[in-house]
Amino acid sequence: MSTDSASLDRVRREIDRIDDKIHDLLMERAGLVEKIAKAKAPDGVALRPGREAQVLRRLVERHKGSFPKQALVRIWREIMGALVGLQQPFVIAVYQPERGAGYIELARNHFGVVWPQIVHLTPGHVVRMVADAQASVGLVPIPGSHDVEPWWLALTSDAGNLPRVVARLPALADSVASGRAEPLEAFVVACREPEATGDDFTLVAVETAPDISRDRLRAAFTAAGMDVANLVATHRSDGVWRHLVEVPGYVAADDSRLADLVQTRDPVAHVRVIGGYAAPLPV
Numbered sequence: 001m002s003t004d005s006a007s008l009d010r011v012r013r014e015i016d017r018i019d020d021k022i023h024d025l026l027m028e029r030a031g032l033v034e035k036i037a038k039a040k041a042p043d044g045v046a047l048r049p050g051r052e053a054q055v056l057r058r059l060v061e062r063h064k065g066s067f068p069k070q071a072l073v074r075i076w077r078e079i080m081g082a083l084v085g086l087q088q089p090f091v092i093a094v095y096q097p098e099r100g101a102g103y104i105e106l107a108r109n110h111f112g113v114v115w116p117q118i119v120h121l122t123p124g125h126v127v128r129m130v131a132d133a134q135a136s137v138g139l140v141p142i143p144g145s146h147d148v149e150p151w152w153l154a155l156t157s158d159a160g161n162l163p164r165v166v167a168r169l170p171a172l173a174d175s176v177a178s179g180r181a182e183p184l185e186a187f188v189v190a191c192r193e194p195e196a197t198g199d200d201f202t203l204v205a206v207e208t209a210p211d212i213s214r215d216r217l218r219a220a221f222t223a224a225g226m227d228v229a230n231l232v233a234t235h236r237s238d239g240v241w242r243h244l245v246e247v248p249g250y251v252a253a254d255d256s257r258l259a260d261l262v263q264t265r266d267p268v269a270h271v272r273v274i275g276g277y278a279a280p281l282p283v
């Protein structure tokens with residue numbers, strides 16, 4: 001055996017040794033998650049999107065070397081997706097229009113290959129599946145002002161235990177990985193409150209009189225002490241306009257600034273936090 005092939009064999013044996021270590025640690029990690037699951041039981045919520053985002057953020061921040069970040073994030077998404085479903089039955093409802101499979105792929109990349117997906121042709125159906133506890137989470141498109149079905153309106157009522165936006169996908173901006181001209185993005189909804197992670201956005205739905213200008217709406221938020229990152233969507237119906245506003249930072253449902261928003265002179269009649277999510281990680 002030539003020296004080169006002998007040294008290659010030694011390196012391959014080193015790789016096998018490292019693979020065994022990674023495998024052992026993966027099994028150890030699963031055991032720890034099972035302990036957490038027992039501690040959460042019986043009514044604990046398995047899915048903690050904020051914690052998952054912090055796990056990824058910490059790994060991406062400490063990452064060095066040539067191993068691609070996209071692969072690092074994909075591996076941990078697969079690990080965490082698999083382990084959520086070990087704690088409680090986990091079913092993913094996914095919106096996917098007739099043409100294409102982009103949202104199915106986005107859900108698979110985020111939640112992994114283990115747990116079942118149920119595909120729906122409308123985002124409203126996905127939200128109802130989650131609200132009716134027929135799915136653990138739902139994947140729905142980022143709203144726009146020209147949506148045929150503005151699914152987010154269903155989350156603005158004062159009813160209890162409505163689904164909330166809890167994550168934005170992909171966790172790692174995928175403008176590079178997918179090669180798409182416009183990266184496909186989505187929101188995850190679940191019947192649980194969003195968590196503060198230290199780098200978040202909050203979705204605030206407000207009702208106003210018709211014809212309010214974007215500048216005036218922004219000014220109302222500023223007067224109440226909140227910045228506006230994005231005016232995500234506006235739904236216009238007779239006499240009432242509903243706006244979905246993305247605010248930087250974590251804003252709790254009972255944050256006093258929301259009450260200030262209603263009390264300012266500006267015509268904001270009703271305010272509701274419909275969710276929040278960790279800021280996507282930079283590529």
Ligand SMILES: C=C(O[C@@H]1C=C(C(=O)O)C=C[C@H]1O)C(=O)O
Pocket residue numbers: 033036046047048049051052055079080081083084
């Ligand atoms: C382990 C937990 O449960 C889930 C699994 C996680 C993981 O594998 O790191 C993190 C958050 C949860 O979605 C937890 O709640 O910490």
